[in-house]
Amino acid sequence: MAQKLSVLLAGPGHEVVNYQMMPAFLSDNRLAVAGQAMNWDVLKSQLPVYKPEVLVVQAGVAPGPDELINLVSGMQAWNGVTLVLLPPGATGARGAFENMPGVVAGVHSTEGLNFGELPALAYSAGETARARLMKVSAAPVMAAAPAGVGYMPPGLQPVLTGTKRIAVLSHAGGAGVSTVAEGLAYELAVRLSIRTLLFSLGMPAAAASHLRLRYIPSMTEFFERPGRASIQSAIQRLEGLDVIVAPDNSLEYLRMGQVVDTAAPNSIYAGLTAAEDGSYAAMIMDLPGAETPWMLHPLYFANQLLIVARPTMADLFATRHTLSALNILGSKLPRESIYLVLNQVSEASAFTPRQFLEELASALDWSPPIAAVIEHDPNILAAQNQRVPAVTRSEKLTRGVRQIISNLFPGMENTLSQTQENNNGSKSVFRMPKFRLG
Ligand SMILES: Nc1ncnc2c1ncn2[C@@H]1O[C@H](COP(=O)(O)OP(=O)(O)OP(=O)(O)O)[C@@H](O)[C@H]1O
Ligand SMILES: [Mg+2]
Structure with a gap:
């Protein structure tokens, strides 16, 4: 109990x-x-x-x-x-x-x-x-990128306690970033009563179609009149979940994406900072796959990163790219704050989770652990077509999202088991050494 x-x-x-x-x-x-x-x-x-x-x-x-x-x-x-x-x-x-x-x-x-x-x-x-x-990560911050290579402005450091700022990312396209980000946000906010703010930052913002939200208000409110009041006015509410979407107007999206300097008052980074009013336990950012400030500023702001990948060769390459790009792009996230989410997994998948980690680790010198394996489930697309939150229609997605929560919010197990019957309490992180083949 x-x-x-x-x-x-x-x-x-x-x-x-x-x-x-x-x-x-x-x-x-x-x-x-x-x-x-x-x-x-x-x-x-x-x-x-x-x-x-x-x-x-x-x-x-x-x-x-x-x-x-x-x-x-x-x-x-x-x-x-x-x-x-x-x-x-x-x-x-x-x-x-x-x-x-x-x-x-x-x-x-x-x-x-x-x-x-x-x-x-x-x-x-x-x-x-x-x-x-619950601590975001007790781990020491990874050595900063060599001077000249780092892109993340000096003075910015990932925050290690308090609000979890979770960036969800893939360089592949279609891996399920938006599905996972929205599922996580809905589960936390609506089913677990944890104050959560979702940023839907793709072009166009997926939350509008998936969660029956509007494109207005959007981050544009902040861009035009930077400040706490304007970011507050950009919030849309879905049951207990707060959501802010990127503008759907291409010109506005482009303009905001041109403010590269995180210190500029109307930067995307400044917008994320202004939204953090101390009342949220989680800020979840659904990022686009292109390396513009729409991806980079949230990445600098984040203190946790979820990389979503399907168990395919293309996504293996995309994940490898993400992991090596992080340093070049100047992210200072410690390795301990990075997780993989294997999505759309089925019997027919080209790689098992273990093989996927093996392949990654042999290409780089490490691999992040897997926070969750989410099976392929046609109910997810069906829910999105009906514009209802996919976790309300897919047990497989719910199970996966809860694995993520138990890994990112250690200590939430009590609450999770209270609301989930088939929780056997087992740890779901797969760390590399356990899976050495041969
Ligand atoms: N576990 C799953 N099982 C079946 N279909 C899934 C699953 N996860 C996501 N999908 C489907 O995959 C498609 C892409 O999902 P989503 O839009 O979340 O990906 P994305 O990575 O955000 O894509 P984009 O690159 O367009 O931003 C959607 O049609 C979604 O319904
Ligand atoms: Mg998306």
Whole structure:
């Protein structure tokens, strides 16, 4: 059984805490109410004692917003997050709370609030915080490319903790990059309640057709008026998933792709940075296969890379190219942050996963491990033709995506096994030495 999320409920008085908040929480078995605080003194003294993963607090319990902000900022010490409920008189403080995205996972006005939805919001906030805590990679950063060869601007370093910035890439075309990126994003956000932002950066953006989204708004909003507000306004929502698409207008796409300097205020890199507001556990980037800033900036921004390949000769060559190009293009991703996803695998495949790794390792001096093997499944294309998320129609894709999640988010096993029956808990990374032939 997965470990329940611990929640502390706080508000001004018995009425608010016991009648408004409590009932919905009691009926959600993913959450455990660790305690209640019905006045400020109790909240102040009990918060550091309980160390709840999520605090749900009606702001009226505090003498003022500053005191509450002060108190909840201390929750960073144990990676706790808080949901703030603002009573009618206190809505002016919304901005101040929203400015602390690391600790404040949401601000809601009590007026018109459906208290029955609070547990789901608390669960999502807590799971997102848990996922963010897991280290991206403990590995040391690979030696930088030799001077003159490196393309990644000096000063940029992959970030190793916090939000996972996952680039999904293939140089082959049609390998399943968009399918995997979208499946991963949907599974995390919608089925596992982990705050996730998907960037669909192909030309045209695959998410529009696959997930029934629009081409407007798009990254163009940011390009024209760089800033946090414009990148926020570019977000489209699909159930619990946030998505930003590349512009569908070729001229706009070309213009954005001409801003090579990552430090330029309207670069793609700047757009990715502006979108990272501290509230996401995962940012997933579906990259195009051409080596333009549409591929390169997300690659510099990423701290994890998934290379998607079919078990074919052409994709073996494409993967080899990707791996040797990374260094030349200036990516400083450590090897430990790079994984393969073998997709569209079937009985008839030219290579087994093991042979594919063998071939790669004999061409280079290493091979990334395989994070997942995804079988060929006609249901995937059928779902995409109907414009519904493919993971809702393909168990094979769901299984593969969950293998990826268990590798990229170590510690999520509990949550995964809770929502997946046939999880046998086995590690799914295939590392080279285990597969030496002969
Ligand atoms: N596991 C799978 N089984 C069967 N079909 C698949 C599988 N994965 C992807 N496909 C199909 O392969 C095609 C290409 O997939 P997708 O668009 O995700 O690839 P891509 O790498 O993003 O391609 P592009 O180079 O055009 O960006 C689609 O028709 C998709 O339905
Ligand atoms: Mg694609």
